[in-house]
Amino acid sequence: MAIDFSKEVDYVARLARLTLDSEEKELMAGQLSDILDTARRIQELDTTAVEPTSHVVNLPAVLREDVTMPSLTLNRVLQNAPRRQKQFFRVPSIAGLNSEEVEE
Amino acid sequence: MKIYEQTAANLSKLLQNKEVSSVEVVQSFLDRIELIEPYLKSFITHTPAMALDMASTVDNRRAGGEKLHPLAGVPIAIKDNISTRGLRTTCASRILENYIPPYDATVVETLKQVGMPLLGKTNMDEFAMGSSTENSAFYPSRNPWNLERVPGGSSGGSAVAVSSGMAPLALGSDTGGSIRQPASLCGLTGLRPTYGRVSRYGLIAFASSLDQIGTISLTALDSAMLMNVISGYDLLDSTTLSEPVPDYTIFLDEGIKKLKVGVIKENVSEDFDPEVTAAVMKNIALLKESGAEVDEVSLPLTDYGLGAYYLIAPSEASSNLGRYDGVRYGFNAGGESIDDMFSATRGRGFGPEVKRRIMIGTYALSAGYFDAYYLQAMKVRTMIRREYEAAFKRFDILVGATTPTPAFKIDEKIDDPLQMYLSDICNITDSLAGVPSLSIPSGISSGGLPMGMQLTASPLKEGLLLKVAGFLERERGHLPLRPKVKLPEGGEV
Numbered sequence: 001m002a003i004d005f006s007k008e009v010d011y012v013a014r015l016a017r018l019t020l021d022s023e024e025k026e027l028m029a030g031q032l033s034d035i036l037d038t039a040r041r042i043q044e045l046d047t048t049a050v051e052p053t054s055h056v057v058n059l060p061a062v063l064r065e066d067v068t069m070p071s072l073t074l075n076r077v078l079q080n081a082p083r084r085q086k087q088f089f090r091v092p093s094i095a096g097l098n099s100e101e102v103e104e
Numbered sequence: 105m106k107i108y109e110q111t112a113a114n115l116s117k118l119l120q121n122k123e124v125s126s127v128e129v130v131q132s133f134l135d136r137i138e139l140i141e142p143y144l145k146s147f148i149t150h151t152p153a154m155a156l157d158m159a160s161t162v163d164n165r166r167a168g169g170e171k172l173h174p175l176a177g178v179p180i181a182i183k184d185n186i187s188t189r190g191l192r193t194t195c196a197s198r199i200l201e202n203y204i205p206p207y208d209a210t211v212v213e214t215l216k217q218v219g220m221p222l223l224g225k226t227n228m229d230e231f232a233m234g235s236s237t238e239n240s241a242f243y244p245s246r247n248p249w250n251l252e253r254v255p256g257g258s259s260g261g262s263a264v265a266v267s268s269g270m271a272p273l274a275l276g277s278d279t280g281g282s283i284r285q286p287a288s289l290c291g292l293t294g295l296r297p298t299y300g301r302v303s304r305y306g307l308i309a310f311a312s313s314l315d316q317i318g319t320i321s322l323t324a325l326d327s328a329m330l331m332n333v334i335s336g337y338d339l340l341d342s343t344t345l346s347e348p349v350p351d352y353t354i355f356l357d358e359g360i361k362k363l364k365v366g367v368i369k370e371n372v373s374e375d376f377d378p379e380v381t382a383a384v385m386k387n388i389a390l391l392k393e394s395g396a397e398v399d400e401v402s403l404p405l406t407d408y409g410l411g412a413y414y415l416i417a418p419s420e421a422s423s424n425l426g427r428y429d430g431v432r433y434g435f436n437a438g439g440e441s442i443d444d445m446f447s448a449t450r451g452r453g454f455g456p457e458v459k460r461r462i463m464i465g466t467y468a469l470s471a472g473y474f475d476a477y478y479l480q481a482m483k484v485r486t487m488i489r490r491e492y493e494a495a496f497k498r499f500d501i502l503v504g505a506t507t508p509t510p511a512f513k514i515d516e517k518i519d520d521p522l523q524m525y526l527s528d529i530c531n532i533t534d535s536l537a538g539v540p541s542l543s544i545p546s547g548i549s550s551g552g553l554p555m556g557m558q559l560t561a562s563p564l565k566e567g568l569l570l571k572v573a574g575f576l577e578r579e580r581g582h583l584p585l586r587p588k589v590k591l592p593e594g595g596e597v
Contacts, residue, residue: 008467016422016466017429017443018459019451032463034522035414039464042411042484043476052482053489055313055343056538057300062342076206082436089431094442 005033107132108269112178112326119177126159126177130221137270140589145245146264147224148184149192158221176219181271183262184225187306188212195308196240197230199428199435199453209306211334218333223271227261230455232282232310234258235527238518239457249553249587253511256286262320263290274320279311280413281531283318284543288506288556291545291585295319295327298563299538300345303338311420314535322584324573328352355567356574361395364500370406371504371530380505383547384557390579401495405488409533415468415481422465485536492537496562506543506556534560542569545585
C-alpha cells in the first residue's frame with residue numbers, strides 16, 4: 001500500500017528547515033512515496049530479539065588525557081563565515097529583537 | 105608508451121631510477137588534462153601550480169640523495185569531498201561552492217608528506233549522493249569509453265581522470281558503492297577498504313557509519329601502493345582501527361590454490377545484463393582452473409539491503425547536513441528571522457537529490473516513524489552482518505558482478521531516483537556489513553564498454569582481495585584497460 005506523502009511533505013520540510021517550491025513538493029511527494037514503498041519491504045523481516053547495529057566498529061569510548069592541544073586560530077575558524085562581526089558569526093535576531101537593538 | 109599512460113607502479117620505478125623527473129611526469133598529465141578535460145569534465149578545481157611545485161620539491165630532494173617514499177613524485181587526483189587546506193572543496197554543491205577548508209584531511213596531509221603532487225579536485229555527485237555524477241551542481245562528467253554515457257558515481261570524476269590518463273591514481277569515497285560502481289563503469293580497480301582502515305578526518309560527512317575513503321587505480325598493485333600510504337590509525341578519527349597495516353604489495357604475487365570462493369547467487373542474477381554475468385563467470389572459471397574451490401552461496405538478505413540502506417544513509421545524512429545553515433560557512437540566502445535564513449539557505453543551496461535524502465532521513469527519524477523505519481533498518485543491518493559472518497565461515501572471498509549493467513546513458517535514470525539507486529544494488533550490503541570490497545574489470549561488453557566484478561572479504565582482508573585481483577591480472581594479461589577517447593568532432597586521443 002503506497003503512502004500518500006503529499007500531506008507529510010510540508011511537515012517534514014519544516015522539520016528539516018528546507019524551503020521547497022510547489023513544483024518541488026509535488027515531485028517530492030511522488031518520489032518519496034516510491035522510495036519508501038521499497039524501503040518498507042524491510043518490515044517483512046522478523047527482527048524480534050535482534051540488536052540494532054548503529055556502527056560496525058564496536059569501539060569502547062575513546063578517552064585521552066585532558067590537556068589542551070593546538071587548535072585552529074580564530075581567524076581560520078571564521079574565514080568562511082558568510083557574515084561576521086569582529087570575532088563572531090553574525091546571524092539574524094533569534095530573540096525577537098530587531099537587529100539594530102543588538103548591533104553593538 | 106607516453107608518460108601519462110603508465111601505471112603508478114611504473115611511474116614509481118621510472119622516478120626512482122631517475123629515468124624521468126616528477127616535473128616531467130606532472131607536465132605529461134597536465135598536457136593530457138588540457139587536451140581532453142574539456143570533453144570529460146572530471147575535475148571541479150585544477151591545481152597545476154601546486155602540482156608542479158610539489159614535483160619540483162620532490163625532484164630536488166631526490167637529486168640531493170634523499171631516500172623518498174616509492175610514490176614520491178607520482179601525482180594524484182582527489183575527490184572534492186576531501187578537505188584540502190586553503191583549496192576550495194565544494195562537494196559539488198552550491199552550498200559549499202566557495203568553501204575553503206581551514207585544515208587538511210588526514211589522508212591529504214599524508215599524501216603531502218609522501219610527496220605526491222595534487223592535480224586537482226574531482227567532480228562527484230553532490231555530497232556523494234548519486235551513481236552517475238549527474239547530481240553535481242556544476243556539470244556531469246562523461247565516461248571516456250563513450251562520451252554519451254555516465255562514468256558512474258559518486259566518485260565519477262576520480263574514475264574518469266584515472267581511466268583517461270589525466271591522473272595515474274585517485275582517491276574516492278564509498279558510502280554505498282561510490283568507489284566500486286564508477287570503477288566498474290570505467291574499467292578500473294576500485295577498493296572500498298574495511299570501515300575504519302582509512303581515516304575519515306576531513307572527509308565531508310554524508311553517512312558517518314558507512315563513509316569510507318578508498319582508492320581508484322589502473323591495477324591492483326597501484327591500489328596496494330596507495331593503500332600503504334593512506335591506511336592506519338588516526339588520533340583525529342576515533343573510529344579508525346589500531347591493527348597494524350601490512351605492506352599490501354606483498355600479497356600480489358601469491359597464488360590462489362585452495363582459495364575458497366563463494367559466488368553470490370543474488371549478484372550473478374538472471375535479471376542482470378547476461379554479458380555482465382558471463383564475464384564474471386569466465387573469471388571464476390579461471391580461478392577454478394587455477395586451483396580455487398568454487399561454490400555458490402545465497403545471501404537472501406541482499407534483497408533487503410537497498411531498503412535498509414535507503415533508510416540508514418539518508419537518516420545519517422539528514423543529521424550530518426544539519427550543519428549547512430548559512431552561519432559558519434557556505435552559502436547564505438539571508439532572511440528576516442533565523443528560521444527563514446536556515447530554510448532559504450538550505451532550500452536554495454542543496455540540489456534535488458540531496459533534498460530528497462534529507463527529506464527521507466528526516467521522515468524516518470521523526471516521531472512515530474523511528475521504530476518502523478530507522479530502528480528496523482539498523483536491526484536488518486545486524487542480520488546482514490550475521491549473514492556475512494556465516495558466509496565467511498565457509499568462504500575466503502565472495503564474488504559477483506559490481507553492477508547489473510555496463511555504463512548507462514546520460515539522462516537515462518536521472519528522473520527516476522529508484523532506478524538510479526538500483527545501480528548500486530550489488531554494492532550496498534558490503535557497505536552495511538563494513539567489510540572490504542574491491543571492484544576489478546571483468547571484461548569488455550560487445551558494445552565496447554567495460555564491465556566489473558566485485559570481490560568481498562572479511563574485515564581487514566584487503567590483502568586477500570588484492571591478491572586475487574593481481575592473480576587475475578597476470579592470468580588475463582590485458583591490464584590496464586584503456587579507452588580510446590573518441591572526440592565529438594572526430595578523431596581519437
